[in-house]
Amino acid sequence: MRELTYAEALREGLRQAMxxxxxxxxxxxxxGVYGGAFGVTSGLLQEFGDxxxxxxxxxxxxxxxxxxxxxxxxxxxxxxxxxxxxVTLSMEQLVLQAAKIRYMFGGKTxxxxxxxxxxxxxxxxxAQHSExxxxxxxxxxxxKVVMPSNPYDAKGLLLAAIDDPNPVIFIEHKLLYKTKxxxxxxxxxxxxxxxxxxxxxxxxxxxxxxxxxxxxxxxxTTLAAEGIExxxxxxxxxxPLDEEPILASVRKTGKALIVHEAxxxxxxxxxxxARIAGSDAFDYLEAPIRRxxxxxxxxxxxxxxxxxAVPQVDDITREARKLARGEx
Amino acid sequence: MNPSADYLSTMLxxxxxxEKAEELYALGRVHGTMHLSIGQEATAVGVSSALRExxxxxxxxxxxxxxxxxxxxxxxxxxxxxxGREAGYCRGRGGSMHIANVEANNLGANGxxxxxxxxxxxxxxxxxxxxxxxxCVVIFGDxxxxxxxxxxxxxxxxxxxxxxxxVCENNQYAMSMDIRKSANVEDISQRACAYNIRGITVxxxxxxxxxxxxxxxxxxxxxxxxxxxxxxxxxxxxGHSKSDRQLYRTRDEVGEWQRxxxxxxxxxxxxxxxxxxxxxxxxxxQVIDAAVVFAENSPEPDLAAVMEGVYA
Numbered sequence: 001m002r003e004l005t006y007a008e009a010l011r012e013g014l015r016q017a018m019x020x021x022x023x024x025x026x027x028x029x030x031x032g033v034y035g036g037a038f039g040v041t042s043g044l045l046q047e048f049g050d051x052x053x054x055x056x057x058x059x060x061x062x063x064x065x066x067x068x069x070x071x072x073x074x075x076x077x078x079x080x081x082x083x084x085x086x087v088t089l090s091m092e093q094l095v096l097q098a099a100k101i102r103y104m105f106g107g108k109t110x111x112x113x114x115x116x117x118x119x120x121x122x123x124x125x126x127a128q129h130s131e132x133x134x135x136x137x138x139x140x141x142x143x144k145v146v147m148p149s150n151p152y153d154a155k156g157l158l159l160a161a162i163d164d165p166n167p168v169i170f171i172e173h174k175l176l177y178k179t180k181x182x183x184x185x186x187x188x189x190x191x192x193x194x195x196x197x198x199x200x201x202x203x204x205x206x207x208x209x210x211x212x213x214x215x216x217x218x219x220x221t222t223l224a225a226e227g228i229e230x231x232x233x234x235x236x237x238x239x240p241l242d243e244e245p246i247l248a249s250v251r252k253t254g255k256a257l258i259v260h261e262a263x264x265x266x267x268x269x270x271x272x273x274a275r276i277a278g279s280d281a282f283d284y285l286e287a288p289i290r291r292x293x294x295x296x297x298x299x300x301x302x303x304x305x306x307x308x309a310v311p312q313v314d315d316i317t318r319e320a321r322k323l324a325r326g327e328x
Numbered sequence: 329m330n331p332s333a334d335y336l337s338t339m340l341x342x343x344x345x346x347e348k349a350e351e352l353y354a355l356g357r358v359h360g361t362m363h364l365s366i367g368q369e370a371t372a373v374g375v376s377s378a379l380r381e382x383x384x385x386x387x388x389x390x391x392x393x394x395x396x397x398x399x400x401x402x403x404x405x406x407x408x409x410x411x412g413r414e415a416g417y418c419r420g421r422g423g424s425m426h427i428a429n430v431e432a433n434n435l436g437a438n439g440x441x442x443x444x445x446x447x448x449x450x451x452x453x454x455x456x457x458x459x460x461x462x463x464c465v466v467i468f469g470d471x472x473x474x475x476x477x478x479x480x481x482x483x484x485x486x487x488x489x490x491x492x493x494x495v496c497e498n499n500q501y502a503m504s505m506d507i508r509k510s511a512n513v514e515d516i517s518q519r520a521c522a523y524n525i526r527g528i529t530v531x532x533x534x535x536x537x538x539x540x541x542x543x544x545x546x547x548x549x550x551x552x553x554x555x556x557x558x559x560x561x562x563x564x565x566x567g568h569s570k571s572d573r574q575l576y577r578t579r580d581e582v583g584e585w586q587r588x589x590x591x592x593x594x595x596x597x598x599x600x601x602x603x604x605x606x607x608x609x610x611x612x613x614q615v616i617d618a619a620v621v622f623a624e625n626s627p628e629p630d631l632a633a634v635m636e637g638v639y640a
């Protein structure tokens with residue numbers, strides 16, 4: 001199959017959605033002539049014009065709010081927040097408006113919008129351009145939170161998110177934009193809330209999100225040579241979570257390692273651990289549920305410190321090996 | 329504008345609704361809080377009277393009046409929502425601060441000061457992309473004009489000439505904060521010049537003045553000339569919400585504004601006698617009393633449905 005980068009896959013998804021439905025438009029900072037800080041929207045302005053591709057002022061509250069207003073009045077907006085960190089400036093509109101409008105209004109309307117944003121560290125951009133804030137949104141009923149880990153899912157989940165009648169926080173990862181993978185040319189969807197088994201295995205379940213899926217897969221390759229088979233599970237949509245494949249995997253392996261980049265305290269891993277421990281999968285556990293997460297620190301600038309602050313392949317390999325060997 | 333008895337009866341209905349709301353709260357028949365717009369009725373009716381069915385409304389937390397004055401408004405559904413009943417506009421999930429009638433493009437009251445402002449720009453974009461001649465009116469208070477969202481929204485609407493009418497309902501106080509202490513401008517409308525759009529201040533207790541200002545703004549928006557900031561200077565007779573001891577203003581000041589009551593003022597425009605006005609007042613009272621009966625006969629929401637509507 002043809003291969004595209006993660007960024008190209010996203011762009012193709014946007015282009016197809018905009019071609020298929022004139023209600024779909026994009027807006028954000030530097031997404032026009034510049035093509036977006038990470039190039040995702042490159043060429044869209046030329047193709048669709050400035051009444052479909054809106055270069056906005058640096059106004060994150062109004063980017064989010066305008067998406068809501070447009071969604072409420074018949075459009076299908078796809079907003080871009082240049083770095084996920086900046087979504088902190090949009091929080092009122094997302095948390096108090098987008099997430100609640102349908103419920104507050106008795107289910108009589110909905111807010112079909114997507115807000116894309118790149119999260120994560122690894123680019124040397126330091127503490128204010130490297131955040132992983134997904135759990136802020138996971139904690140808000142009414143929002144959906146999606147984190148694609150590969151080009152195929154990036155396009156398919158984006159198209160599903162655009163179809164979805166709810167506000168979707170769509171979190172991309174900066175280090176994934178240039179990664180390549182097979183991407184069909186047709187306008188396929190990857191359903192939201194569909195957890196994927198990225199690799200089958202029988203010894204340890206590794207539930208990972210976003211780029212950590214890729215790192216877990218690398219660790220799995222290393223450990224396979226040692227006879228340890230990891231089952232790598234990618235939730236893809238953090239909320240609403242399709243939890244059954246995770247529980248089923250833990251029932252099978254009896255061991256669970258949860259990996260994400262965001263700091264551990266108050267992080268998504270706690271939610272996953274609680275769901276596993278609170279289900280019948282608990283009876284199958286042969287070891288404590290382990291979490292491997294970002295440290296509880298701002299992301300440092302220095303290259304070595306930055307790497308040390310978030311889980312790397314070697315960390316996952318080491319943790320999974322210990323779990324497999326019963327060293328906890 | 330052409331004078332109309334309908335405008336007077338809508339103002340009277342708003343006044344009666346608010347007084348009933350206050351009474352129901354005092355009697356313990358509703359819970360939560362409310363923000364009463366007694367004294368501000370001319371702004372609510374003046375705005376909607378100058379617009380068309382199909383236009384969009386984004387409203388404030390002090391929004392009972394604007395909702396009642398909006399197209400197709402049903403006072404029974406309003407009262408049922410206020411009383412948290414299933415028959416209410418939002419099936420009892422929204423309450424006083426979140427009443428919406430989306431079928432009539434009333435996109436809801438808002439519990440967040442300035443919360444509707446960013447959304448208004450998006451509605452304006454939508455109108456422009458869909459190439460209709462609708463307008464979006466967003467109502468906000470004097471306090472909201474000090475929020476960052478005010479700046480972001482006006483700037484966006486200005487650069488893209490969006491059909492948004494920004495109506496600042498300046499009732500002088502943001503909760504306890506006197507606008508003269510929180511903004512170093514005489515008129516909020518002066519802030520329009522920062523965005524190179526037209527700003528105008530009118531007497532918000534003069535229905536005709538509000539109507540005419542909104543009508544002109546709507547005409548400019550429909551002609552693609554971009555947004556307008558209309559400041560309506562008015563006054564809330566009651567406290568900010570139910571628990572306000574009003575230590576920040578004097579009885580004399582309240583009394584002075586009560587003498588500028590927009591309702592008898594408009595009755596004079598219509599040439600009504602005191603008896604005729606009193607008769608109209610009684611009619612409005614009956615409508616509100618009937619709405620309470622309607623609401624109280626409506627069932628409470630089903631507890632099993634508490635999760636309904638979180639996601640579509």
